[in-house]
Each structure stands twice: as C-alpha cells, then as structure tokens.
Amino acid sequence: MNDKKEKIVKVGVIVALLMAAMASVSVMPIQAANGQIMNKPVYGTFTVSQEFGVYNPTYGWHTGIDIVPKYYYWVFAPLDGKIEATGYDWRAGDYIVISHIPGDSNQYRGYYPSEVWTKYYHLDGIFVEQGERVTRGQVIGHIGDTGTWCTGTHLHFEIRENGRYGTAVNPREYIRFGDGKDIW
Numbered sequence: 678m679n680d681k682k683e684k685i686v687k688v689g690v691i692v693a694l695l696m697a698a699m700a701s702v703s704v705m706p707i708q709a710a711n712g713q714i715m716n717k718p719v720y721g722t723f724t725v726s727q728e729f730g731v732y733n734p735t736y737g738w739h740t741g742i743d744i745v746p747k748y749y750y751w752v753f754a755p756l757d758g759k760i761e762a763t764g765y766d767w768r769a770g771d772y773i774v775i776s777h778i779p780g781d782s783n784q785y786r787g788y789y790p791s792e793v794w795t796k797y798y799h800l801d802g803i804f805v806e807q808g809e810r811v812t813r814g815q816v817i818g819h820i821g822d823t824g825t826w827c828t829g830t831h832l833h834f835e836i837r838e839n840g841r842y843g844t845a846v847n848p849r850e851y852i853r854f855g856d857g858k859d860i861w
C-alpha cells in the first residue's frame with residue numbers, strides 16, 4: 678500500500694469513528710429541514726439509482742427508492758418510531774421495518790395517515806432489535822448488498838402508509854431528496 682492510499686484509509690477510519698461517536702450521543706442533525714416530514718435515511722452525498730414506481734419485468738413495480746451513498750453508509754431513522762421487525766429475506770437481504778406515527782409533523786402533504794411504515798433492505802449491519810424505540814437521526818443500520826434482489830451496494834428505502842403492507846408511496850412525498858448533492 679503506498680503512502681497516499683494509507684493516508685486515505687487512515688482518514689476514512691477516523692471519519693468513521695467520529696461519525697459513530699457523534700451518532701451515539703445523538704448530535705446528528707435531528708430536525709427535518711425545509712418542511713419535509715422525515716429526514717433522509719442517509720447522510721451526505723448520494724445518488725438515486727432507481728426511483729419509486731419504475732417497472733421491471735423481473736421485480737415488478739419498484740415500491741421504494743434506491744439510494745447509493747458516496748461516503749457514509751450508515752442508515753438513520755428518518756422519524757421517531759418503533760422497530761417492528763428485523764431479519765433476513767432471500768430477496769431483501771438483511772432488513773429493518775419501522776412504524777412511525779407522523780402526527781402533526783405530517784403537514785407537508787396535508788394528509789394524515791395514522792401510521793407510516795418504513796423499510797430498509799440490503800443492509801450489512803443491523804444495530805436495532807424488534808420492539809426497540811428509535812428517535813429521528815439515530816443510527817439503525819449499515820448499507821450493504823445483501824439479498825438476491827440487489828445489484829450493487831445500495832439502500833432500498835420504502836414508505837408505506839397505514840401499516841406494514843399498506844400503500845407504498847413515493848418517498849419523495851415525505852423527504853426532499855433533491856438530486857443527492859444536498860447535505861441532509
């Protein structure tokens with residue numbers, strides 16, 4: 678390994694430790710900016726590799742949005758909630774399911790589903806357990822490429838209104854993802 682590479686690796690490790698320390702004391706940004714209902718589930722620069730609603734002959738309609746982060750691979754709870762399920766599915770890989778009660782924060786759309794559920798697929802780390810309460814901005818997992826319905830490291834992030842198997846909606850209705858260049 679040459680000097681430059683070694684330096685980059687070292688900086689990467691320091692940044693990772695710093696981020697983990699920050700997350701553990703909940704000093705990550707916790708407010709939803711610009712009137713959006715939820716925070717982004719990722720931090721920093723990212724690209725959207727597939728939008729909600731795209732049809733694929735193999736997988737059917739895309740029920741979420743696929744996010745490929747550039748630097749940071751932690752997954753953050755976008756809103757306070759309760760961990761309803763974690764586990765492994767051969768298609769989704771390691772996954773997390775959270776229920777949220779959006780309440781008054783759901784003014785952005787002018788529509789108030791009683792519950793909003795979010796799902797996170799293809800993780801390679803799960804840091805929460807079923808039944809646990811999480812707060813907005815808390816680190817819950819790590820983005821990976823697990824499961825067969827995955828063609829490269831990314832987060833499949835999904836929002837369903839009114840229950841785990843409720844209506845899948847475009848996450849952009851809840852979160853201002855922009856083009857991925859905006860921070861948080």
Ligand SMILES: [Zn+2]
Binds near residue numbers: 727
């Ligand atoms: Zn997806």
